[in-house]
Amino acid sequence: MLDLINVSYDTLIPNNVGLSTDKRVLKALEKWHPGYINWWNDLIPDNFQKSLVYLRTAVSVDPKGWAKFDYVKMPEYRWGILLAPQVEGRTIPCGEHAGQPAWQEVPGEYRNMLKRLIVIQGDTEPASVEQQRFLGRTAPSLYDMRNLFQVNVEEGRHLWAMVYLLHKYFGADGREEADDLLRRQSGSEEAPRMLGAFNEETPDWLSFFMFTYFTDRDGKMQLESLAQSGFDPLSRTCRFMLTEEAHHMFVGETGVGRTIERTCQIMAENGIDDPYDIEKIRSFGVIDLPTIQKKLNLHYTLSLDLFGQEVSTNAANAFNSGIKGRYMESRIDDDHKLTNATYPVWDMVDGQLVRHEVPALTAINMRLRDDYSRDAAGGVGRWNKIIEKAGIAFEMKLPHEAFNRKIGVFANHNFNPEGQLVSGAEFDKGINDWLPNKADGDFIQSLMNPVYEPGKYASWISPPKVGIDNKPGDFEYVKLHMA
Amino acid sequence: MTKMIDFQTDPSKYRHWRVEYEGDIATLYMDVDENGGLFEGYQLKLNSYDLGVDIELNDVVQRMRFEHPEVKVVVMKSGKDKVFCAGANIRMLGGATHAHKVNFCKFTNETRNTFEAAEADSGQKYIAAVKGACAGGGYELALACNYIMLTDDSSSNVSLPEVPLLAVLPGTGGLTRVTDKRKVRRDLADVFCSVEEGVKGKRAVDWRLVDEAVPNSKFDTVVAERARQFADAAAAKAAKGITLGPLNRTIAEDGSVTYSLVEIAVDRAARRATITLHGPDRDVPASTDALVAEGDQSWMLRLVREFEDAILHLRLNEMELGLWVFRTQGDADAVLAHEAFMLANKDHWLANEILQLWKRTLKRVDVTSRSIATLVEHGSCFAGPLAELIWAGDRSYMMEDEFEGDNRPIATVRLSEGNFGTYPMGNDITRLQTRFLAEPEHVEALKGHIGEEIEADSARDLGLITYAFDDIDWDDEIRIFMEERASFSPDAMTGLEANIRFAGPETMETRIFGRLTAWQNWIFNRPNATGTDGALQRYGTGVRGDYNMQRV
């Protein structure tokens, strides 16, 4: 067990921020760390705490150091504080201060705005670990279990990264906010997580893959825009987090892909051509493609809600003050101030969906969401390749962004996945075909039986093409502790 | 208007006032030099005044108290024939920036309050002996006196013609004193304030606008009688005063200012002035005789005079320095000892005057339109009167525990008996009472901490400070607070502070600085008064102001 009294933060915490000489952060971390370990231990079942997991640890930010693989017990994982290297002469990339030297200290004027953004980002990191807390028990393989835990410890590290910023730059307020990040709990009635999508439980592994594909991608977009921040420590933190986030989306994309692949394989083996022959397909212990599409619909639309209102003053303020940029800000060819620019946003006029131009400054959220949708379409295309290869007439699709929305202009209206306004009755009629229902959930749940034997996989999912760290197919990714 | 305005003056430099002393009665003549305006572009006709005239008046009142404690009655008269005083100079107002108008009004208001309070605070009663036209700011001068006598010559009158003539308000306390002090019936006040020609003779008495209307032939005699009467009814305090010498002040190129006990450091980029007050550099006087012998050099008097000058200088000459930071350095025990001496001898005229000047100067802080932060650092002496600065400010920050490489004594707050009644605010209750409006019992409990060396954690628990930060957090927290503060709209800050500083009871004073001033400043921003076709610009052209008739 970890010795909490005599933590040597210098060796325990891989860092490139001079932690050993930073009295302020050390003092704050000493107070915060025990709570973090408690949080972790409460969350992950005991036998997994004691298991040896083949994990990647980032010990430095150079290419050699950021992916060290070894067996580790999760409570002893070395959560590091790593910032992408400082870029000499970096300037504020956008807004009214564009071109001025990037801030190395928090500008007093924007302290509260910055703090709020960091807290919101920080709140999502531990939330997903909480949402996924029961999945280890139903892992379809040790390979997948290991990926789950990898994502979990890295989300934990992302929490550390945000806590570091709060401790380092936001004084007493920051310490209080850091404590509150551990006080809120996903799904809690007392103190829920800040964003709706992070209070939903992740009930099964397909949900987990969809979540890491779609919702982590929202995280990616947020990190991308924070990586464009004029507040340099935030930018550097987020740039490094993005390298890890890419792996989470890889877990999601390949997880869904392997599920699809397995379904296609079983259909071929049993001569089933009709993807809608659901009962028959399910009888072979795989998930039919229409149900996978329904899961996609759900997770994509929940994730769209995370981008907030299409037209937003907060987003405009954050951009204009140089606190948050656009996706790939530095590659956009404009004045980076959006003084006179416009951007088309969705709106409802006389019951009709229209897209009209508004000042681009106020449409920052909309633009980021559009970038997100484009980004999310890539993996869907690759999934369709798998289906196509199997010769099955079925295509996965991102639903129209108006469908199933709770936030923004589409909220409180009934749209079908094609983006057509439908009546309440039509919506109720279609919903069973559009979103997973209880029976779908029950069926998926019935497949969630753990497979703990090295090299073996559950009935509903194919093995991966290559192992983690190029390990062979029967590699024991998790040495389970048997109580 | 970029030239520096100096608030220091002395009788040898007066151009607008003169005083004749005769035993316990002084006669104060207002005799404004037409060509003695503070700025170019206007003449001070008909005993009208500008800031320069008021700076002299402020000096007269101050010296009356310290240099002439023998005076019990001051008779304010005009040195001109047909006019008592025509009020603030209209051309000056028409040409002044908004900021100057606002600050001018604030200072004149403070001066009016000062001589009005002289009877209660110092036993010096002011009589206004009004002969000739007494209009607008002129009547406001009279209103601030403790007794108003008007000659009944069938033409001399008192009036507040601002509304009909200039489309502004009688903003130097006029409206408020008519209703709150003179207690004129509101409908009569309404009539009075909307007629240009004002009210004269017996009606002025009937309407309570003056205390006495005296037949013109007997006017001088009756005024002299009244003065004698009032003087005889008051107790004598002292035969001889002290001399208020010029302050020891150096202003550097960059705008920083050094006095013997006060320093102002200026950071223009940060829009900040740091004002450091130093603790005692000399011993507590051995006796009241010794106090008098020290003259203007005793620690408490010298410090408060320098501090007052610093406040006035920064207010008028450094308007872009939107954040004032108060610091102190020195021996807190010594501060308490000096104050204790004054409190023990507050029946002595000079000790009393010094405490009263502290009270007035702290009130100047309260009504200053700057964000004020107090830093209670190691080695500081926020004790007694200096501790008031913590609660006069908008926020306070205190050093907690030892700081590396800092061997100054640990920061403490020290309460004294003085904090519980000697320095009331304009709302007539103490800063502590105002601070703990919801918990009067807490103020009582704080009395139990008088003299204690209250360190940061207790000071925070007792609610005496806003934040305490240790070595690790201090620099960053202070920097960020200051940057944030300096980034807000100055107007919004002024409005915010002026509102939340004055919790608790309304008094005539808070109504003047709050309600009357706020409305006046609003009107000063409206085209009906200050637009190119507004009343102030058109005054004297024979053409009336062109008003937008929409009621807002």
Ligand SMILES: [Fe+2]
């Ligand atoms: Fe993350």
Ligand SMILES: [Fe+2]
């Ligand atoms: Fe993630």
